[in-house]
Amino acid sequence: MLYFIGQVFPYIAMGVFLAGLAWRVLTWLKAPVPFQLTMFPAPASAVERVTAVGKQLCLFTPLYKGDRTLWFWAWIMHVSLALVIVGHIVGIYFLTQQFTLIGLSPKASTLLSESLGTVAGIMLLLSLLALFYRRTAIAEVKRLSDPADYFDLLLILAVVITGMHMRLPTVHVDLPVIRTYLGGLLTLQPVPIPENWLFISHFLLVNILMIYFPFSKLVHLLGSVVSRAMISEAPPVYPTPAGVQRQATIFAKEGQSYESSATRGQGTGSQSRGV
Amino acid sequence: MNYIEVNGVKIELDEDGFIVEPDLWSEDLVKAFAKTEGVEELTEDHWKVINYLRDYFKQFGIAPMIRKLCKDTGFSLKEIYDLFPSGPAKGACKLAGLPKPTGCV
Amino acid sequence: MKVPLHVAKEQEVKAAGFKPTPETEIKEKFLAKLDDVRSSMRSIMVMLETCTKCGNCAQQCHSYLGTNDYNNFPAARAELMRRVYKRYFTTAGKLLGRFYGAEEFDSELISKWMTYFYQCNECRRCAQFCPFGIDTAEVTIAARHIMSELGIMPKFMAGIAVNMEKSGNNMGIPKPAIVDCAEFMEDEMRDETGLDIKIPIDKPNSDVLYVPSSADFFTNVDTMIGAAKMFHHLGVNWTISSKILEAANFGLLFNMNVMREHNQRLKEAAREVGASLVVQGECGHGWRAARMYTEGASGPVPFKIMHVLEYAAENLSKLPLRKLPLRVTLHDPCNYARAGGVIEQPRQIIRACVEEFVEMTPNREENFCCGGGSGILMDEMMEIRMQLGKKKAEQVKALGSLDYFAVPCSICKAQLPHVMKHYGMGSLSMGGVMDLVGKAMVFDK
Numbered sequence: 001m002l003y004f005i006g007q008v009f010p011y012i013a014m015g016v017f018l019a020g021l022a023w024r025v026l027t028w029l030k031a032p033v034p035f036q037l038t039m040f041p042a043p044a045s046a047v048e049r050v051t052a053v054g055k056q057l058c059l060f061t062p063l064y065k066g067d068r069t070l071w072f073w074a075w076i077m078h079v080s081l082a083l084v085i086v087g088h089i090v091g092i093y094f095l096t097q098q099f100t101l102i103g104l105s106p107k108a109s110t111l112l113s114e115s116l117g118t119v120a121g122i123m124l125l126l127s128l129l130a131l132f133y134r135r136t137a138i139a140e141v142k143r144l145s146d147p148a149d150y151f152d153l154l155l156i157l158a159v160v161i162t163g164m165h166m167r168l169p170t171v172h173v174d175l176p177v178i179r180t181y182l183g184g185l186l187t188l189q190p191v192p193i194p195e196n197w198l199f200i201s202h203f204l205l206v207n208i209l210m211i212y213f214p215f216s217k218l219v220h221l222l223g224s225v226v227s228r229a230m231i232s233e234a235p236p237v238y239p240t241p242a243g244v245q246r247q248a249t250i251f252a253k254e255g256q257s258y259e260s261s262a263t264r265g266q267g268t269g270s271q272s273r274g275v
Numbered sequence: 276m277n278y279i280e281v282n283g284v285k286i287e288l289d290e291d292g293f294i295v296e297p298d299l300w301s302e303d304l305v306k307a308f309a310k311t312e313g314v315e316e317l318t319e320d321h322w323k324v325i326n327y328l329r330d331y332f333k334q335f336g337i338a339p340m341i342r343k344l345c346k347d348t349g350f351s352l353k354e355i356y357d358l359f360p361s362g363p364a365k366g367a368c369k370l371a372g373l374p375k376p377t378g379c380v
Numbered sequence: 381m382k383v384p385l386h387v388a389k390e391q392e393v394k395a396a397g398f399k400p401t402p403e404t405e406i407k408e409k410f411l412a413k414l415d416d417v418r419s420s421m422r423s424i425m426v427m428l429e430t431c432t433k434c435g436n437c438a439q440q441c442h443s444y445l446g447t448n449d450y451n452n453f454p455a456a457r458a459e460l461m462r463r464v465y466k467r468y469f470t471t472a473g474k475l476l477g478r479f480y481g482a483e484e485f486d487s488e489l490i491s492k493w494m495t496y497f498y499q500c501n502e503c504r505r506c507a508q509f510c511p512f513g514i515d516t517a518e519v520t521i522a523a524r525h526i527m528s529e530l531g532i533m534p535k536f537m538a539g540i541a542v543n544m545e546k547s548g549n550n551m552g553i554p555k556p557a558i559v560d561c562a563e564f565m566e567d568e569m570r571d572e573t574g575l576d577i578k579i580p581i582d583k584p585n586s587d588v589l590y591v592p593s594s595a596d597f598f599t600n601v602d603t604m605i606g607a608a609k610m611f612h613h614l615g616v617n618w619t620i621s622s623k624i625l626e627a628a629n630f631g632l633l634f635n636m637n638v639m640r641e642h643n644q645r646l647k648e649a650a651r652e653v654g655a656s657l658v659v660q661g662e663c664g665h666g667w668r669a670a671r672m673y674t675e676g677a678s679g680p681v682p683f684k685i686m687h688v689l690e691y692a693a694e695n696l697s698k699l700p701l702r703k704l705p706l707r708v709t710l711h712d713p714c715n716y717a718r719a720g721g722v723i724e725q726p727r728q729i730i731r732a733c734v735e736e737f738v739e740m741t742p743n744r745e746e747n748f749c750c751g752g753g754s755g756i757l758m759d760e761m762m763e764i765r766m767q768l769g770k771k772k773a774e775q776v777k778a779l780g781s782l783d784y785f786a787v788p789c790s791i792c793k794a795q796l797p798h799v800m801k802h803y804g805m806g807s808l809s810m811g812g813v814m815d816l817v818g819k820a821m822v823f824d825k
Contacts, residue, residue: 024429031422035676037515039507040721040745056513065746066436066509074434074511140453141435146481148472149433215472216480223430224512230423231513235672235721239656240680290386290535291759335557342601343564364599365759377539378550379595379628379663379757379790 006193013207020214077127300372501753549594606818629669664713693725713789752795769799
């Protein structure tokens with residue numbers, strides 16, 4: 001069982017996560033955008049477009065214009081999550097010694113690394129709780145929510161809580177052992193998972209989250225980019241420059257129910273427009 | 276189905292209360308409509324507007340521009356509203372037996 | 381079907397060129413159409429799959445704020461499509477069902493769609509505030525399209541489609557009447573200016589094709605007169621076309637194939653008169669349809685497309701304007717500001733035409749809709765229309781005394797007089813921006 005959890009399941013999780021996300025995005029990109037959905041005032045150049053989308057995605061500006069409280073918690077949640085993820089990669093790779101690179105003593109580096117991680121973890125925990133509370137406190141949002149909406153939050157909360165638990169001073173986690181284990185996974189030479197039940201449960205929950213991720217609304221991670229890119233597209237230029245051919249096949253397919261004015265009134269009723 | 280009864284005969288109306296069959300228009304129908312459209316008493320002025328609308332429709336197949344209606348009948352828009360409280364497009368046209376003007380109106 | 385609007389009957393559906401769907405085939409055809417739409421519109425797929433249900437859109441939607449009806453809250457409105465979409469087209473929805481918010485299609489659904497997708501004004505304001513840019517207007521456009529493909533549509537839309545096909549305009553004005561109206565307006569302009577200002581119809585070899593709203597030939601006469609005076613003064617070789625006396629493209633508001641047919645008609649009309657520039661009159665969604673959809677709907681466009689307010693703003697310094705002594709505010713039509721990029725031009729024009737211009741709050745791309753947008757102009761919807769117009773009325777009321785309310789869109793012009801009257805501002809005079817241009821222009825006699 002531990003063999004499966006430690007040496008097989010992580011690969012399944014990573015595979016499903018990456019393939020699932022790629023599949024979701026590719027299905028979106030396969031569908032055409034028959035008409036520019038430009039939201040005005042529109043960015044004037046490609047650079048402006050990237051800047052505008054980047055700003056909206058990094059600072060959540062549309063939320064800021066609307067619900068300031070939601071903006072605060074949502075932004076804190078995402079930023080602390082990003083910090084935590086980066087912290088995991090860096091902290092585990094350097095075994096908390098990353099700040100010696102900028103001149104700190106090994107002890108100070110560990111202290112800073114652990115403090116930052118703890119602060120980010122607490123921020124993440126608080127913001128997840130705030131978002132959970134908000135979902136139940138605002139009547140419209142509560143009515144709109146399905147079990148899955150709470151489940152998403154609870155799953156991430158479970159990951160965070162098991163992770164934070166390992167930070168408690170009474171709990172000992174052997175970081176070098178974990179690094180060896182994760183390194184083994186990454187280099188495709190898996191070694192047995194350290195028999196620390198806190199770590200195992202944390203790691204297992206992360207794997208479950210990764211499998212769940214591409215099929216849930218958590219794909220808004222990428223959906224937001226695709227959607228924003230769509231509504232910030234440049235409007236068409238007229239007269240149409242030579243060589244530009246927009247996807248002009250829209251809805252009409254087999255069994256067209258609408259007759260063109262040319263065929264209307266002839267009583268056929270079955271004419272396909274066959275665009 | 277909506278109906279309006281004129282001299283014991285039922286005349287079909289559409290959902291908006293306009294007559295479906297334009298040929299069934301009669302002066303008695305106008306009198307019946309008057310009550311539902313808030314016109315208390317049909318005066319010569321009412322008939323002037325109604326006849327103008329009918330003549331224009333006969334010639335052009337559509338209701339006239341509101342401003343042209345005012346200019347040609349000599350009534351201001353306010354006077355038209357006084358005559359037909361539900362307005363020239365919905366009230367006067369209904370009484371005149373015209374189809375309901377549609378589009379952005 | 382119990383819905384707040386008159387649904388087109390079988391005969392009306394057929395007259396509009398659609399095939400009614402028998403009750404037994406509704407579900408199957410509905411799902412086929414939903415599949416069709418999702419694979420032809422990336423926006424539908426992405427926007428239905430990306431919402432995290434944060435609810436930020438609730439307080440930004442005039443429809444929800446005015447009606448207080450849960451299903452008019454943008455995310456909830458989109459849920460009406462999202463829930464069936466999840467059930468039939470997503471892995472999690474098929475596996476997890478209700479847990480994931482997926483629901484089976486049932487016969488009630490169409491009534492709900494007819495009710496609530498016809499209480500969305502397609503104003504796109506929610507997309508301005510959505511962290512992901514989810515545009516409920518896209519969902520509404522798709523939902524209305526699917527329903528009309530099933531032969532289910534408001535009587536109002538079906539009637540307009542019939543008129544458009546028959547006469548080239550929504551009101552059904554035949555050519556002789558167009559000629560009569562144009563002559564009447566020419567007389568009016570002659571009486572006023574002493575000049576022989578023409579409104580040319582179907583004039584071959586014209587440089588500019590002007591596409592007014594057909595309502596300009598019924599109620600909004602001054603908008604047409606303003607444009608005619610401007611073209612006259614600038615010495616433009618222009619014409620209107622009896623083939624398409626309609627900037628409004630109701631196809632965009634209920635069926636994408638009708639929309640495309642309208643755009644093709646526009647292309648043909650421009651080719652017929654030889655125009656290298658098409659100027660769209662004061663019509664909001666019609667501007668979006670022409671500006672944003674013409675190429676996608678019917679291929680490369682050989683002419684330039686401008687809005688009459690862009691055109692007027694560009695030529696402002698050449699117009700002999702004398703400021704009118706009025707205090708004026710502007711309502712930004714949704715499809716100019718958010719969906720069509722005509723934002724500063726009406727302001728420049730109004731400032732040049734009147735003594736005092738005041739902004740309402742919010743304005744520009746954050747403006748609230750008039751409540752009639754997307755063709756919600758049905759008489760039977762009047763009570764709901766007044767609720768949809770509530771935010772607008774509050775905005776105007778906050779400005780104190782006004783002489784003129786500039787609303788440069790035919791739908792707004794049809795909706796707002798009712799709204800203003802309903803909220804106790806019935807004496808406020810309102811009309812287009814070109815109306816002001818026409819009135820501010822001073823001609824040497």
